[in-house]
Amino acid sequence: MHLAAMVVKASIIGATGYAGAELVRLLNAHPQVELVGLTTQSYAGKAFWEVYPHLYGYVDLVCEEQDLPALVERSDVIFTALPHGHAMAVAREVVGRGKALVDLGADFRLHDPAVYQEWYKVEHTAAELLPQAVYGLPEIHRGKIRSARLVANPGCYPTSVILALAPLLKEGLIDTGSIIIDSKSGVSGAGRGLSLNTHYCEVNESIKAYGVAAHRHTPEIEQELSALAGREVLVSFTPHLTPMIRGILSTIYARLAGQKSTEEILALYREFYREEKFIRVLPAGMLPVTKMVAGSNHCDIGLVVDRRTGRVVIISAIDNLIKGAAGQAVQNMNIMFGLAEDTGLYGPGVYP
Amino acid sequence: MHLAAMVVKASIIGATGYAGAELVRLLNAHPQVELVGLTTQSYAGKAFWEVYPHLYGYVDLVCEEQDLPALVERSDVIFTALPHGHAMAVAREVVGRGKALVDLGADFRLHDPAVYQEWYKVEHTAAELLPQAVYGLPEIHRGKIRSARLVANPGCYPTSVILALAPLLKEGLIDTGSIIIDSKSGVSGAGRGLSLNTHYCEVNESIKAYGVAAHRHTPEIEQELSALAGREVLVSFTPHLTPMIRGILSTIYARLAGQKSTEEILALYREFYREEKFIRVLPAGMLPVTKMVAGSNHCDIGLVVDRRTGRVVIISAIDNLIKGAAGQAVQNMNIMFGLAEDTGLYGPGVYP
Amino acid sequence: MHLAAMVVKASIIGATGYAGAELVRLLNAHPQVELVGLTTQSYAGKAFWEVYPHLYGYVDLVCEEQDLPALVERSDVIFTALPHGHAMAVAREVVGRGKALVDLGADFRLHDPAVYQEWYKVEHTAAELLPQAVYGLPEIHRGKIRSARLVANPGCYPTSVILALAPLLKEGLIDTGSIIIDSKSGVSGAGRGLSLNTHYCEVNESIKAYGVAAHRHTPEIEQELSALAGREVLVSFTPHLTPMIRGILSTIYARLAGQKSTEEILALYREFYREEKFIRVLPAGMLPVTKMVAGSNHCDIGLVVDRRTGRVVIISAIDNLIKGAAGQAVQNMNIMFGLAEDTGLYGPGVYP
Amino acid sequence: MHLAAMVVKASIIGATGYAGAELVRLLNAHPQVELVGLTTQSYAGKAFWEVYPHLYGYVDLVCEEQDLPALVERSDVIFTALPHGHAMAVAREVVGRGKALVDLGADFRLHDPAVYQEWYKVEHTAAELLPQAVYGLPEIHRGKIRSARLVANPGCYPTSVILALAPLLKEGLIDTGSIIIDSKSGVSGAGRGLSLNTHYCEVNESIKAYGVAAHRHTPEIEQELSALAGREVLVSFTPHLTPMIRGILSTIYARLAGQKSTEEILALYREFYREEKFIRVLPAGMLPVTKMVAGSNHCDIGLVVDRRTGRVVIISAIDNLIKGAAGQAVQNMNIMFGLAEDTGLYGPGVYP
Known part of the structure; x- marks a missing residue:
């Protein structure tokens, strides 16, 4: 009863890629989430439905340029859907302010920063956060996800x-x-x-x-x-x-x-x-x-x-965009916030 | 409050075509509907999920051969998704027993049986029901649908x-x-x-x-x-x-x-x-x-x-299978039973 | 007999778009054509088969940067497959040197430069050539194409x-x-x-x-x-x-x-x-x-x-790329050079 | 010079499947082949172009019911494109009359009839022909194909x-x-x-x-x-x-x-x-x-x-229908009849 009333304030950084757009759709329909911010590099100032017209009539948010401290301040959870290398600075800010982060990119999936550098050809600049990052595959690591603040959503x-x-x-x-x-x-x-x-x-x-x-x-x-x-x-x-x-x-x-x-x-x-x-x-x-x-x-x-x-x-x-990205991210969020794990995710797909 | 508790018992005749399968998916997820029967000519005896595996874990009903009187008896509403000419006998039975019918086929869309015969090349054998059949396009005929027992769901x-x-x-x-x-x-x-x-x-x-x-x-x-x-x-x-x-x-x-x-x-x-x-x-x-x-x-x-x-x-x-078929049929049912018109239908599609 | 021995030297300006690539394929297989030059803005210096690997083993030409006078000099016919506005200068050079041009773009299709400017929003800077440009739809204008030096290949x-x-x-x-x-x-x-x-x-x-x-x-x-x-x-x-x-x-x-x-x-x-x-x-x-x-x-x-x-x-x-572009251009060339009209073009497509 | 004048008379049994239709297209365009017969179970009496309209204007042959002895008599080579088990009787007839057979099915690919029966679940009723059947992969077995009368075209x-x-x-x-x-x-x-x-x-x-x-x-x-x-x-x-x-x-x-x-x-x-x-x-x-x-x-x-x-x-x-079926069959025929191996097959595909 208490949980049912809970509302999680969520923001998405990098909302206009396909994984971001699926997050918008899923979180917008999620009964215990309020979407409070969508940032994007390319479409700032546009209504989100102008970028994704299937959401016309459903999502009124306007794409924002990123003002990270303000965004983190008004959010309980941040989702990052960014190219690799771009979530490190965000993570430091989010974790620093005690909020939750689900990163859909690769920056926190590998425990060993040397392996990261070998395969991704960039330096890991937030290696100090790696020990607390949890690999967000709920069926394998549910227990750790429950208490994590920084979840690395797995690759598809x-x-x-x-x-x-x-x-x-x-x-x-x-x-x-x-x-x-x-x-x-x-x-x-x-x-x-x-x-x-x-x-x-x-x-x-x-x-x-x-x-x-x-x-x-x-x-x-x-x-x-x-x-x-x-x-x-x-x-x-x-x-x-x-x-x-x-x-x-x-x-x-x-x-x-x-x-x-x-x-x-x-x-x-x-x-x-x-x-x-x-x-x-x-x-x-x-x-x-x-x-x-x-x-x-x-x-x-x-x-x-x-x-x-x-x-x-x-x-x-x-489905690479759902269990392989946005759906699993919501599943992780549900676990982190103590919600029923399938909230907003239950149901078969549309066929054919 | 009273309505919220209402449960409509629904059956589908011709459930294994694409429109039928969409009806199964939509009605299965509808908070005020209980699916009580699925009939099919080709797959009788099979679990519905064997015919449509995307519903594995969601729909446990087994495809039945048609026993019309029994089916009508235990249903509040019947949906027919059949080739033209096949809904006439069903309609007589359903209407005769005072139940509701939403026909997704062509048999009750044309007011004039002569026009029906000219274009469909078969005789209309239930022409006496045509006067009470309502053309189920809610945005145009909502008032009549509200009190109808026999709704002809429009073509796509x-x-x-x-x-x-x-x-x-x-x-x-x-x-x-x-x-x-x-x-x-x-x-x-x-x-x-x-x-x-x-x-x-x-x-x-x-x-x-x-x-x-x-x-x-x-x-x-x-x-x-x-x-x-x-x-x-x-x-x-x-x-x-x-x-x-x-x-x-x-x-x-x-x-x-x-x-x-x-x-x-x-x-x-x-x-x-x-x-x-x-x-x-x-x-x-x-x-x-x-x-x-x-x-x-x-x-x-x-x-x-x-x-x-x-x-x-x-x-x-x-979407020809939703607003052009199964979704509109559910919309009609919602209207006929006094439910909120978008129950079980609200929401954008999945993109891309 | 004489014609059978004839070899037309052909060049393509803008060879790496789809219409250009179809021209390369058709002209490469044409028994009376020798491809002598392919220019492109984006891939200069690359072998054409690196850009279109289906031609690996068939086309050895390397994409060139455009050196118009030299290209025209060594060609009997030039094909231009360029965005509108870009064929005007080429046309002046080609016609000035007495060579033939088949332009797959829009610059010479409209007889009236005012209409061109109204719809294409750019000035026509080679309007003096319009009177001699022939609209290259062979089934309608074959006679004029036969004696033309400047053919405007129709839109698809x-x-x-x-x-x-x-x-x-x-x-x-x-x-x-x-x-x-x-x-x-x-x-x-x-x-x-x-x-x-x-x-x-x-x-x-x-x-x-x-x-x-x-x-x-x-x-x-x-x-x-x-x-x-x-x-x-x-x-x-x-x-x-x-x-x-x-x-x-x-x-x-x-x-x-x-x-x-x-x-x-x-x-x-x-x-x-x-x-x-x-x-x-x-x-x-x-x-x-x-x-x-x-x-x-x-x-x-x-x-x-x-x-x-x-x-x-x-x-x-x-087929928009053949009769609607490259094939029709070859058909026009065949007519202009007195070759059998279906040389290099005869045959059904591949099905399914 | 002598070879250039040679014309091979070819027939196809099972011409209206996709492999058969590709054979028709390739053989019809082959400069040294004359198509003399097309048989089919389902479309006998129809012009072939009614079944495959892309060939309208190119192929005038009418689909025939199978009269095997007559067909073999007027053919130099027979292509069979049939479900497994159906080429055995044909093979006996063709080989008996000293004509050539290229079988696109599975009946003569496996040297061991016991293995055939194990995997195909039917008896091999022409096992006596297996020793002379050559597995028609030219790049591996060209020498044997040259002198073969019975070639088993490989699976795709x-x-x-x-x-x-x-x-x-x-x-x-x-x-x-x-x-x-x-x-x-x-x-x-x-x-x-x-x-x-x-x-x-x-x-x-x-x-x-x-x-x-x-x-x-x-x-x-x-x-x-x-x-x-x-x-x-x-x-x-x-x-x-x-x-x-x-x-x-x-x-x-x-x-x-x-x-x-x-x-x-x-x-x-x-x-x-x-x-x-x-x-x-x-x-x-x-x-x-x-x-x-x-x-x-x-x-x-x-x-x-x-x-x-x-x-x-x-x-x-x-391409499963060409190198994986009809094209390879023509390649085998070219080898068997001493024609240049790429006759009728040379050239890249259509892209994109």
Whole structure:
């Protein structure tokens, strides 16, 4: 009753990218959130609905230039949806003033600033905050998120991968040196920025791999898989740009340490995710399809054991902008503020 | 307070087509509806989520074969989403038992059974019910819907067209002999049935007209436009199959009876739809885009006066499965049962 | 015999846009053309296949910065694929040196420089060349093209519209005040430049109108239709951005001056285009589909007479980058140099 | 000179599927082929252009019911594009009459009839022909194809996989137990038949895996890889249905047996495919993209060595209907009849 009446004042820095816009939509519909500020570099002074007309009639806020101290002052929680390197200064300000931060970027996901610098090619200028940053994958780190002030919202690919592998690694059922991750992402993962990589005529009717053996989500995946396995895990990870707007499908291959059937491993997954509202372990014979999770905060997981080769193939599907970004950020906020975890997130997507 | 507690028991006949599945999704999330039955010809005995896995974990109902008397008995309202000709017998049963019917098909849209037979090439076997059937376009016929037991939910194209032209016709501002309607629909309008017309490789990367001068929505459009104009209106109507899943964009041309500016006509539209929650009259300079309404119950309307030719071009956009089908059906149900009209329908769509 | 041995030396200015790249592909495969120069603003110094890897192994030319006099010197024909306003200076140089120019832009399409300035908002600085510029629609102006040195290649929309209406206007069979043109274009018509209008996530799964009552192809269409009709023709023209890469479908409405059947008008079209290799007048009951012409230099035309409204609906389909740009430019070159008109252009497109 | 005058009389059995229609297009444009017969089950009596209107004006043949002896009699070569199990009887007839057969189906790809029966679940009723059947991958088996009468055209996936792995296996550079193949195919690979798997609304905006650990192309891949490696090879192969019409991208992972750099392995590939006209080994830093080969008979190959994990990632792209079906079939016919191998096949695809 008390909680029901609670209203969290939220602001978004970098609100006009796709993840930001999804945050606006979700937070605007959230029964216990009041949106109090939207900042953007490119559209300051414009009504948000001019930038995203689907919200015409729903969101009246005007995009602001960033006045960080004032914004933090009037907010309980700040969401940052910025290119890497830009959340560090914000984090210092937010944490310094005792407010909460959910960073949708990469700046606080890697515990080791040296690894960050190696993969992101910029110095980490707020390394002193890393020890208190919590990797915001609720199904794995819920306890820590609850008391965190600084949550690093996971990358879209890592979300789809870590959730798909956690039960197997936790139980030690696979050869940790054998993991191959082949992921396929919709174009919205590349953001609303302009580039030939998002030009309709270049992207439609085509699929390609990119960032082979070099994608920045690799160390993030390895950090979390290593923690789950209790030993260092290196993976081969190849993302692909797929001609669709939303969705990530990860197809993951690993050699089984012993003999298990599809049904046995599925049973383990169902048990592992028993209490989880957003993880759907599919029945045997049914495999994830990105369209089945689009518009929702779900992660669907299915798998097949291949006795011929001794491998298990695990497949997961998420909506990259929701469970892979804005939805998970709201889920983290709900946990941080003691709200029901699915508030504002419950429900299937729109199909077809 | 009393209404808040009300629960409407609803059933769907023909639940496994796309309009039916959207009804399931909307009614399942509707706070004052309990879904009590789903019938289907093809999937009887299967769990509904096996047919539509996006609803896995949300809808537990099993598809039933149709036992009409029993179904009607336990329902307050029946929705029919059937090919034309199949709702007549159902209607007789539902109305006979004093329950409410919202028919998403064509059987009760045309007041004149002779016109129905001419365009649909089948006899109307429930013509005695036509006088009590109300054309369920709430923005035009809300009063009659309130007391109706039998509502004929409008076709998707007619919804987009009638809403776009109503203010001009009502005010007598256009030459009623000059109306040209060029509509573009997504593929979901063709249903989930299998045909070369819905085969991905035939439809994608292509656009075509169909049913030129012969589409069955023509008499429905003409009936309603004539009623608004107070005189017989004939139109040229050309639908196009567009490579997208959802959405109808109607581009409508008419000769202005006198001189009016874009702003003057927009002012008239804003006034005409002042109280409407689902009609968004866009500011001058902004035009409807189907993606901006996808996933919502909105109809967006914009227009431009072309002084060079003396014509006005009105453009409307809807989601064909929501405002053009399932959403409007729920809106009608809300009105019939005295619920707030936007219950279960409020909110923007998911973008992009 | 003599002609068979002829080799035309061709250069392209602005080769790295989509129309330019199609020119490269077509001219590279043309048995009587040698490509001798490709200029571009953005990619100078790069091999052309680095910009367009589908040509890897076929085209070895390197993109050059523009050195106009030298380029013209070594070329027999220059193709310009530039934004409007940029072909004027080139034309003066090319014509001055007695070489041939095919301009794919808008600078020489409108006979009246005042109309050009009104619609394009820039001054025409080579107006003295307009009298010798020929509007390069071969099916209408073949004779003049044969002896022209300066050919203005038609716009993509005008090509689809003029070919669709020519027989009716020439025969005086329609009310020239009643013409409504509703066109749907693929995204490649917007070019390879970066803009939210070509961003995959903004464009896919959506259709919208643009340039309503204001598109720059309007005066071009009106100029040519007026010439065909022998009287001034004003039209309503609305282009739409359609989620596909290639293709334009134009749906055109006009009131018939007298009573004619679909078959009678189709017979007239077949007669009018009897000798044309790239115009396919479809049999009654068959209507153009953009996918059926994609990858080819065809213009398919079909039509339906609507007796109820006294209108005829004509539908045409082209590939906007071929018959609407590069293919037609090659067709014009073939005519100018006395080659068989379909050299390098013969053949259907790739389907599906 | 003699060869240039040769005309091969060709027939297609099963001409109205997508592979068949591509064969019609390619053979119709082939300078040394005369198409003499098209048979089909569903469209007998219809002109072929009524079934595929893009060929209107190009192909006048009428679809025939199958009269096998007469068809074989008047043909030099027969192409079969049929579901598995249906080419056996045809093969016996064709071979018995001393004519040539290129079978685009699976019936003669596997040398061992027991393996065929295990994976295809039907008996092989023409096992006596298997010893003379040649697996028609020209880049690997050109010598045998030259003298073959019965060529089994490879599956689309196997083509993309075998070509991508051949140099590494031949040189013994990878651990043959470590091969993981993750393939993504366009929807045309599923054929023109009707199914929810090809319904636009189900397929568009979505990606999914299918046939995990069970796809019938697995034994075909393993047979050929084993032959190349000189030892038994088992692979994990997962195909995915991708929202595009054409194209297969195969992403292949294998553990390197020793240390090699990307450049070293690329050099090996360039040497291996030095004389090949349809294999493009891309420069380091450039990776295959399906759109870059669409509409062509190319197989593009690129690769990256990942020193961190000791794996090589090889990526190949083909057009599934051309190099993966009809184009390769024509390539085989060219070889069998002593024509230049790229006759009728030379050229890049249409882009974008």
